[in-house]
Amino acid sequence: MSTDRVLRDIVFARHMRFRPLSLDLHLPEGEGPFPVILQLHGGGWRTGSRTSFSPLVSVEDSFGRMVAAGFAVAAVDYRLSGEAVFPAQLEDVRAALGWILQQGKGYGLDVDRIVLWGGSAGGTLAALAGLEPEAAVRGVIDWYGVSDVLAMAEYTRGSDAPGESREDQWLGASVFDVPEIAAAASPVSHVAAGAPPFLLAHGADDTDVPPSQTQALADALEAAGVPVELHFEPDAGHFWKGLSDQSALFAAAIDFARRVTGA
Numbered sequence: 001m002s003t004d005r006v007l008r009d010i011v012f013a014r015h016m017r018f019r020p021l022s023l024d025l026h027l028p029e030g031e032g033p034f035p036v037i038l039q040l041h042g043g044g045w046r047t048g049s050r051t052s053f054s055p056l057v058s059v060e061d062s063f064g065r066m067v068a069a070g071f072a073v074a075a076v077d078y079r080l081s082g083e084a085v086f087p088a089q090l091e092d093v094r095a096a097l098g099w100i101l102q103q104g105k106g107y108g109l110d111v112d113r114i115v116l117w118g119g120s121a122g123g124t125l126a127a128l129a130g131l132e133p134e135a136a137v138r139g140v141i142d143w144y145g146v147s148d149v150l151a152m153a154e155y156t157r158g159s160d161a162p163g164e165s166r167e168d169q170w171l172g173a174s175v176f177d178v179p180e181i182a183a184a185a186s187p188v189s190h191v192a193a194g195a196p197p198f199l200l201a202h203g204a205d206d207t208d209v210p211p212s213q214t215q216a217l218a219d220a221l222e223a224a225g226v227p228v229e230l231h232f233e234p235d236a237g238h239f240w241k242g243l244s245d246q247s248a249l250f251a252a253a254i255d256f257a258r259r260v261t262g263a
Contacts, residue, residue: 005026005027005028005029005067006024006025006026006027007024007025007027007107008022008024008025009022009024010022010023010024010025010099012076012095012096012098012099013092013095013096013099015079015084018079018083018084019083021076021077021078021079021092021095021096022050022076022077023050023074023075023076023077023096023099024050024051024074024075025072025073025074025075025107026063026066026067026072026073026074026075027067027072027107027108028067028068028070028071028072030108031108032072032107032108032109032110033105033108033109033110034070034071034072034108034109034110035070035071035072035110035113035114035115035257035261035263036071036072036073036074036100036104036109036110036111036113036114036115037066037071037072037073037074037114037115037116037117037257038074038076038093038096038097038100038114038115038116038117038126038137039053039063039066039073039074039075039076039117039118039122040076040078040093040116040117040118040119040121040122040123040125040126041053041054041075041077041118041119041121041122042054042118042119042120042121042122042123042239043080043120043121043122044081044120044121044166044169044170045080045081045086045089045121045166045169045170046080046081046082046166046169046170047080048080048121048122049077050075050076050077051075053075053119054119054120054239054240055239056239056240056241056246057240057246061246061247061250062250063075065247065250065254066254066257069254069257069258069263070263071115071254071257071263072107072108072109074096074100074109076092076093076096077092078092078093078096078125079092081166081169081170081172082169085169085170085171085172086170086171086172086181086184086185087184087185089125089170090125090128090129093116093125093126093128093129094129094132097114097129097135097136097137100114101136110261111136112136113138113261113262113263114136114137114138114261115137115138115139115140115141115257115260115261116129116130116137116139116140116141117140117141117143117253117257118141118142118143118145119143119144119145119239120143120144120145120146120208120209120238120239121145121146121166121170122145123141123142123143123144123145123146124142124145124146124147124185124187125145126140126141126142126145127140127142127145127147127187127198127217128185128187128190130195130196130198131187131190131191131192131195132190133192133194135196137196138196138197138260138261139196139197139198139199139256139257139260139261140196140197140198140199141198141199141201141253141256141257142187142198142199142200142201142214142217143200143201143202143249143253144201144202144203144206144209144213144214144238144239145187145209145213145214146167146186146209146213147186147187147188147213147214147216147217147220148186148187148188148213148216148217149167149171149175149182149183149185149186150175150176150179150182150183150186151212151213151216152167152175152209152213153165153167153168153175153176153182155210167182170185171185187217188216188217188220191217191220191221191223191224191226192224193224193225193226194226195221195224195226196226196260197226197227197228197229197256197260198217198218198221198226198227198228198229199228199229199231199252199253199256200214200217200218200228200229200230200231201214201230201231201232201233201249201252201253202214202231202232202233203232203233203235203236203237203238203240203241203242203243204232204233204234204235204236205234205235205236205237205242206236206237206238207237207238208237208238209238211232214230214232215230218230229256231249231252233249
């Protein structure tokens, strides 16, 4: 596997008083057009960057696997919660999608075959963007993301973690003080018939984001008649902690991306 063909630091959005937002484009060999994975990093909306898929997997074993399967990968940054609060992050995902649709053909991208893939906070953003009625994507891969912000706040309040939660920081206020905003930031609130297929996966032993978050989204998608595949990985925590080999999970996700894009 190789990610040698990488076009770095492509600016896709500019905001006054904020840093420019960039993406790195990982390309397979050949001229394309290539189906596209738009990848969104995790980090509780407050940390992380496009340069790493997740803390526990190498670039070679993440972006490299996708590229080896024939996908172009647009790994994008978004404003973190210390820079701007919700819905800024969702606006940035929309901007990245817009860049692909408007500029992608010039880079050999098949703009009609896009899959969103995110983990943790990135999984939440991928789900939110994929559930928008105008989303021009073929599928969504959401690994261990928060799907119900209010339920997540209840879970966090019941833990030993003191102080402001990552969800509070993301919304710019206590989740309990802004229930309407919390609902708007929750993928379960936006599920409707006609959404693209979803692949959901979560560690069964995840204590950072409980598996019930993914189960709730799966239930809502199924009730709306949206195709959904659900997997709970035994003995795995958040970011697949405790799992020595993530290759089977990546293989399943890439297989899903191939099926929904016809790759």
